[in-house]
Amino acid sequence: MAEPLRICITGGAGQIAYSLLYSICKGDVFGSNQPLTLLLLDIQPMMAVFGRCSDGTAGLCLFLCYKVDIVSTADPKIAFKNIDVAILVGAMPRKEGMERKDLLKANAKIFVEQGKALNEVAKKTVKVLVVGNPANTNCMVAQLNAPSIPATNFTCLTRLDMNRAKAQIASRLGTRVEQVKNVIIWGNHSSTQYPDVNHGVVDLGNGPVSIREAVKDDNWLNGDFVKTVQKRGAAIIAARKLSSAMSAAKAICDHMRDWWFGTPEGEIVSMGVVSDGSYGLPQGIVYSYPLTIGPNHKWEIKQDLDH
Numbered sequence: 001m002a003e004p005l006r007i008c009i010t011g012g013a014g015q016i017a018y019s020l021l022y023s024i025c026k027g028d029v030f031g032s033n034q035p036l037t038l039l040l041l042d043i044q045p046m047m048a049v050f051g052r053c054s055d056g057t058a059g060l061c062l063f064l065c066y067k068v069d070i071v072s073t074a075d076p077k078i079a080f081k082n083i084d085v086a087i088l089v090g091a092m093p094r095k096e097g098m099e100r101k102d103l104l105k106a107n108a109k110i111f112v113e114q115g116k117a118l119n120e121v122a123k124k125t126v127k128v129l130v131v132g133n134p135a136n137t138n139c140m141v142a143q144l145n146a147p148s149i150p151a152t153n154f155t156c157l158t159r160l161d162m163n164r165a166k167a168q169i170a171s172r173l174g175t176r177v178e179q180v181k182n183v184i185i186w187g188n189h190s191s192t193q194y195p196d197v198n199h200g201v202v203d204l205g206n207g208p209v210s211i212r213e214a215v216k217d218d219n220w221l222n223g224d225f226v227k228t229v230q231k232r233g234a235a236i237i238a239a240r241k242l243s244s245a246m247s248a249a250k251a252i253c254d255h256m257r258d259w260w261f262g263t264p265e266g267e268i269v270s271m272g273v274v275s276d277g278s279y280g281l282p283q284g285i286v287y288s289y290p291l292t293i294g295p296n297h298k299w300e301i302k303q304d305l306d307h
C-alpha cells in the first residue's frame with residue numbers, strides 16, 4: 001500500500017474548505033487509491049466547528065476514498081509537520097466594495113507566521129498553494145519566510161481566473177469548457193490581471209482552431225471578455241454577499257492535480273509562481289505565467305510567446 005500523503009488545508013472550517021474536502025477525499029486530486037492524512041488547520045474558536053463536523057467528514061472520507069485520516073488543529077506546527085502539500089486557504093475574504101489588496105493588513109501576518117512554521121516543520125519538498133487573498137502577495141510573503149524550502153515549491157491560485165476565462169469563451173461559442181484550451185492568465189489575481197486568448201484554441205468538432213478565429217469578435221475579446229474575467233470575483237460577491245467557494249474549490253483541485261500529475265501534452269496552464277525574470281518581470285515577485293508541468297511536479301514557464 002502506498003504511504004499516506006500528508007496534506008494540510010488551512011481555513012479548514014471555512015466555506016472553500018467545505019467544498020474542497022469532498023473532491024480531495026473522492027480522489028479527484030491525488031488519485032482514488034492514494035491514502036491521505038488530512039491536516040485541517042483553523043483558529044482556536046473554530047475548533048468547536050471541527051468537533052461538530054468531524055464525524056461527518058470522517059464518514060465522508062471513509063466512504064469516498066481508499067483511506068483518509070483526519071487531524072484538526074489550531075497549531076500550525078502540528079498541521080504542517082512533515083507535510084507533502086499545503087493548501088493555504090485560511091484568511092479573511094473581502095466584502096462588497098473592497099479590492100483584494102485591502103485584505104493585506106489583516107492577512108499578510110497569517111502568511112508570515114505560516115511561512116515560518118512551514119520552514120521549520122514541513123518536508124523540504126512540500127508543495128505550497130496559496131489561495132487566501134491577496135493571493136500573489138501572500139504567496140510571496142510565505143515564500144520569503146521559508147528560506148529553507150525551494151522558491152519553486154510556492155505557487156498561488158490563478159486557475160480560477162483561467163477557468164472563468166474558458167467558461168466565457170465556451171458560453172459564447174455554445175460549447176463545453178473542456179473544448180477550450182491554452183487560455184493564459186498573466187499577472188495578479190486581481191482586477192489588473194490580463195486574460196489572454198491569443199494562444200488559445202477551441203475544438204468545435206473539426207479539430208482545434210484559434211479562439212479569435214472561432215469567436216470572430218475582437219471587440220468583445222479585447223473589451224467585455226477581459227473586464228468580465230477581471231471583475232468576476234466582485235460580481236460573485238455582489239450576487240452572493242459571499243465570495244466564491246465551489247468554483248474556488250474546483251480551481252484548487254485543478255491546480256493541484258496538474259501540479260501533482262503534470263499537464264496533458266500540448267496544454268499550458270496558469271499559476272502564480274516566483275518569477276525568475278521571464279518576460280522581463282522583476283525576479284522574486286509572484287506572477288501568474290503560462291506553464292507546462294512534467295513528471296516529478298516540475299513546472300516550466302512557457303517561453304517566447306508573443307504578448
Ligand code: NAD
Nearest residue numbers: 011013014015016042090091092093131132133157160248
Ligand atoms: P471563510 O471566511 O469562509 O473561511 C476562512 C477560514 O480561515 C475561517 O474558518 C477562518 O477561521 C480561517 N482562518 C482565519 N485565520 C486563520 C489562520 N491564521 N490559520 C488558519 N485558519 C484561519 O473564507 P473563504 O471563503 O473560505 O475564503 C478564504 C480566503 O480565500 C479569502 O482570503 C478569500 O478571499 C480567498 N479566495 C481566493 C481565491 C483565489 O482564486 N485565489 C478564490 C476564492 C477565495
Ligand code: LMR
Nearest residue numbers: 094100133233234243244
Ligand atoms: C475570487 O476571485 O472569487 C476570489 O478571489 C474572491 C474575491 O475576493 O473575489
